[in-house]
Amino acid sequence: LAKDSLHAGAHHALGLLNYRVQKLSFIERFVARTFLGAGVMNLTTWEDAERYLKRAVELRPDYILFHLDLGSMYLNRKRMEEARVQFERALELPLFEPPDTRFQETAEIRLAETFN
Template identity: 40%
Template sequence: MMHVVGAVVLAAAVLVIGACASTGSGSDDDVEPNEETAPINVSLGAQYLSQGELNIANMKLQRALEQDPNLATAHWTYALLQMRLNRADLAEQHFIRALALDPKDSLAHNAYGTFLCDRGRLPEAQAEFDKALDDPLYEQPETALTNVGVCALKGSDEKQAEDAFRRALARNATFIPALYEMVRLTYDQQRYAQTRQFLDRYAQTAGHTAHTLLLAVRTETGLGNRDAARAYAARLQQDYPESRQAARVAKMQRHGI
């Protein structure tokens, strides 16, 4: 399953690539028709990829690469698809090609960093995130900062992780992936009062999921607030009655929450 931050990387790609496609040089007589069309196919491929339509995404992205083999966005978006397909070698080939074509592409550096982090190559991942963050024109540094935190957790550095997540939230106080990571981190550290605060911020921005409602039940239980825990449990069972989280709450209730 794609990590939440990987999904955000892809969502950012859809927006940026779509903007590039819509503002492309359609009136430039020096641009070949295939080169004009390639960014559109990249945008479509990214959209289909974000929707889980992998076969159609593959078709669109392969067509874009055929139309313009030197289009960096086509290579790294195709690399994201290969990540989803668990084809690590092919993904890395296209990330490297993308960055060779456009070494200043901060989205590509961030995406490649995510790939490296997923494979446990943490120092290399950090180097890619740093390159993205060094770009003053990078419009979504909170994404790379959150990825820095995720990688730090993989390396068991909770202090660096929290610092990165807080820096991400300083840039964008409603950035869902960073809020979620702070919920997880503070809960794992049994800092339940802070977990509650981050859960509230998360819910105000994105609404509750079955998973965050279960975390709310456990957080309030940890704080000794049995009434609040029961209220969250009732909401979970009402809103997501068939979920695994609802089944877990039912088991907890049998043991007296």
């Protein structure tokens, strides 16, 4: 981001890193700290996960994966309406990349499992 603060993929990667570290269980965190050290573990926050994932969506609102991951983070945080909005948006977008079909299927499953 130091070279290109508008790189949506970089924001997404940092958001995903924060999200995935934050959602680790206590045991997973213990193992990770034991083998990897506490550096990265202590630098991640839910706030950063949201900030980076939202920024990725702002920069590339047409990118299905970014909506899916932001929605998943909201779902994990029990922010249901915000999750629903992101999953529905992922379904509305046209297919652009080869894996977009799978991403839309995942959004559809998350909507069905959570809201039906």
